[in-house]
Amino acid sequence: MSVGLAISISFVICLLLGVPIATAMGIASLVAIVVADLPLTFLVQVLFEALNSFPLIAIPLFILAGAIMERGGLSSRIVAIFMPLIGKTYGGLAIVTILACMFFAAISGSGPPTVAAIGSIMIPSMLRQGYSAQFAGGVTASGGTLGILIPPSVPMIIYGVSSETSIPQLFAAGILPGVAVGIMLTLTAYFLSRRYGYRSADSVVDLGEFLRALRRGIWAVLAPVIILGGIYASVFTPTESAVVAVVYGLFVSTFIYREMSLTKLKETFLFCATISGSVLVIIATATIFGQILTLQNIPQDMAAWIASLSDNKYVILLVVCAVLIFVGMWMDTIAQIILLTPVLLPVVTGMGVDPVHFGIIFVLCCEIGFLTPPLGVNLFVAMRLTGCSVESLSRSALPYVLVLILAIILMIAFPAITLWIPDLLYGR
Amino acid sequence: MKRLLSWLNWFDRAAIIVLLTLLVAVVFLQVASRFVFNLPIEWSEEMARFLFIWFCWLGCSYATVSFHHIRITAHLRLLPPVLAKFLLQLGDLLWIGFNAVVVVGGIMYLGSILEYPYRSMITDINMLWIFLPIPVIFLVFTLRVFVNLLRPDYVEQTLGEQEREAAEEVEIASSNANHSSDRTSKP
Numbered sequence: 001m002s003v004g005l006a007i008s009i010s011f012v013i014c015l016l017l018g019v020p021i022a023t024a025m026g027i028a029s030l031v032a033i034v035v036a037d038l039p040l041t042f043l044v045q046v047l048f049e050a051l052n053s054f055p056l057i058a059i060p061l062f063i064l065a066g067a068i069m070e071r072g073g074l075s076s077r078i079v080a081i082f083m084p085l086i087g088k089t090y091g092g093l094a095i096v097t098i099l100a101c102m103f104f105a106a107i108s109g110s111g112p113p114t115v116a117a118i119g120s121i122m123i124p125s126m127l128r129q130g131y132s133a134q135f136a137g138g139v140t141a142s143g144g145t146l147g148i149l150i151p152p153s154v155p156m157i158i159y160g161v162s163s164e165t166s167i168p169q170l171f172a173a174g175i176l177p178g179v180a181v182g183i184m185l186t187l188t189a190y191f192l193s194r195r196y197g198y199r200s201a202d203s204v205v206d207l208g209e210f211l212r213a214l215r216r217g218i219w220a221v222l223a224p225v226i227i228l229g230g231i232y233a234s235v236f237t238p239t240e241s242a243v244v245a246v247v248y249g250l251f252v253s254t255f256i257y258r259e260m261s262l263t264k265l266k267e268t269f270l271f272c273a274t275i276s277g278s279v280l281v282i283i284a285t286a287t288i289f290g291q292i293l294t295l296q297n298i299p300q301d302m303a304a305w306i307a308s309l310s311d312n313k314y315v316i317l318l319v320v321c322a323v324l325i326f327v328g329m330w331m332d333t334i335a336q337i338i339l340l341t342p343v344l345l346p347v348v349t350g351m352g353v354d355p356v357h358f359g360i361i362f363v364l365c366c367e368i369g370f371l372t373p374p375l376g377v378n379l380f381v382a383m384r385l386t387g388c389s390v391e392s393l394s395r396s397a398l399p400y401v402l403v404l405i406l407a408i409i410l411m412i413a414f415p416a417i418t419l420w421i422p423d424l425l426y427g428r
Numbered sequence: 429m430k431r432l433l434s435w436l437n438w439f440d441r442a443a444i445i446v447l448l449t450l451l452v453a454v455v456f457l458q459v460a461s462r463f464v465f466n467l468p469i470e471w472s473e474e475m476a477r478f479l480f481i482w483f484c485w486l487g488c489s490y491a492t493v494s495f496h497h498i499r500i501t502a503h504l505r506l507l508p509p510v511l512a513k514f515l516l517q518l519g520d521l522l523w524i525g526f527n528a529v530v531v532v533g534g535i536m537y538l539g540s541i542l543e544y545p546y547r548s549m550i551t552d553i554n555m556l557w558i559f560l561p562i563p564v565i566f567l568v569f570t571l572r573v574f575v576n577l578l579r580p581d582y583v584e585q586t587l588g589e590q591e592r593e594a595a596e597e598v599e600i601a602s603s604n605a606n607h608s609s610d611r612t613s614k615p
Contacts, residue, residue: 017519020497044533116597243455273444277487278496374502380594
């Protein structure tokens with residue numbers, strides 16, 4: 001039996017049995033080692049050595065920073081800044097939800113915490129003003145997807161490590177698409193609210209209150225500047241900037257907002273360890289899995305097969321995106337990036353696509369996975385916040401999914417949207 | 429057995445908190461020493477990586493206690509519960525088998541480093557000491573997978589991983605939102 005066949009069969013069987021993805025990759029690698037008669041110590045050596053990496057330390061640190069800022073009262077201050085500006089605009093609260101998600105995304109590196117942090121404040125307000133629960137959940141779940149597109153972003157760090165692309169360049173490339181997609185989602189929320197007639201009749205624009213909220217929230221507003229400014233100015237590596245974010249978050253939430261206690265901090269650390277542990281083990285076993293696949297020429301063969309479908313760059317990119325969106329419906333974002341980057345990146349770079357540009361398209365496809373059942377993690381969070389079923393929420397998120405697909409097509413057609421800022425900053 | 433498990437959980441929680449605190453401290457020290465004191469330290473990066481390795485594997489083992497490992501389960505929910513349980517248990521036996529191989533292979537690998545020392549570049553530590561805890565952590569990890577298998581709520585816990593994670597996020601965020609709105613309403 002060929003090694004490639006043995007790997008694929010054992011991997012698929014493990015996934016079907018519901019074995020954790022990390023272990024499924026480990027078992028498939030073990031099968032390959034037995035079939036190809038490689039030494040067992042090879043597996044252990046790569047497994048132990050896989051996490052001996054400084055860039056990866058950014059992952060638990062960004063998770064920790066986001067968790068501290070969420071618990072430390074920064075999200076409610078961000079919302080308070082936007083609130084006095086809405087007046088009688090249709091869908092004012094829905095617009096604030098997405099803007100606040102954009103802002104929180106510049107502190108947090110993942111999607112579901114963004115939905116929880118902003119949704120827990122905005123969904124009750126929307127319900128009080130007569131928005132339907134289904135609509136409120138859909139808006140928040142969709143806004144929360146920006147968590148991974150607007151830097152810092154855990155999926156971008158993982159893509160950067162597994163594709164050997166510069167993480168600061170990926171972070172720079174995420175800014176413009178993040179803002180553009182944010183605006184597109186805001187407009188969608190506005191037009192939908194106008195159709196349903198959602199608006200508050202009696203609120204007025206209050207600039208004085210806006211300035212007061214801005215002053216109270218200034219520490220929250222400065223957080224993204226400190227986190228991202230240092231990376232873009234090449235003063236910090238992403239890992240160092242993550243630690244600065246942790247320390248800054250701790251300082252602000254303990255000494256200024258006074259919402260952090262030792263018990264809360266202990267829980268936050270354990271929460272961070274559980275999430276990081278279940279994510280990083282996938283990276284560890286994926287490293288062996290990837291090395292064994294490469295030894296067997298499997299990514300190269302698959303790349304050649306995909307490339308044989310067409311010689312048009314745009315057709316290939318659209319096919320690749322369709323695959324990514326489909327896989328994203330079933331698989332966790334991080335597992336998807338680790339597994340598919342080595343396979344798909346050579347295909348698109350062979351066609352002359354920039355790896356940084358492809359990284360952003362990849363992350364956008366993952367955003368859709370957050371909003372599509374059966375495994376749409378943002379929908380699960382929104383379900384908890386609204387009490388609506390995942391099915392009804394996925395229907396109300398559908399317009400936003402279509403907008404995200406439109407955004408992917410725009411990104412493919414105009415690479416400058418992603419590449420302009422990194423070119424400018426790093427003079428590539 | 430119960431006492432052993434709760435002692436192990438206690439130990440892991442303590443170790444995780446200590447390691448993460450040290451990790452933050454070491455990386456922050458690296459930044460601070462470079463900027464504030466203009467004295468770059470050499471050992472911090474390697475130190476941070478070693479702390480990180482232990483933190484990751486402990487976190488991974490600890491995540492088993494609350495069924496946090498990421499699986500693909502959408503298809504299993506469509507099956508009758510008895511069948512789903514059978515398949516999941518079969519899968520988790522494979523998991524235990526794989527972990528056992530890592531423990532045995534890990535000891536073999538450590539034996540080979542003992543014979544031919546492999547030292548870290550800057551801090552000149554024998555990597556034996558860095559890798560030594562990993563097989564031990566894997567042993568506890570395996571025990572936890574096995575204990576979960578015997579729990580009466582095994583199937584619902586395993587299948588409900590993503591929803592539970594969402595529930596936790598929400599619980600934290602909403603308790604916090606109530607708390608801070610109480611605060612901000614006061615002048």
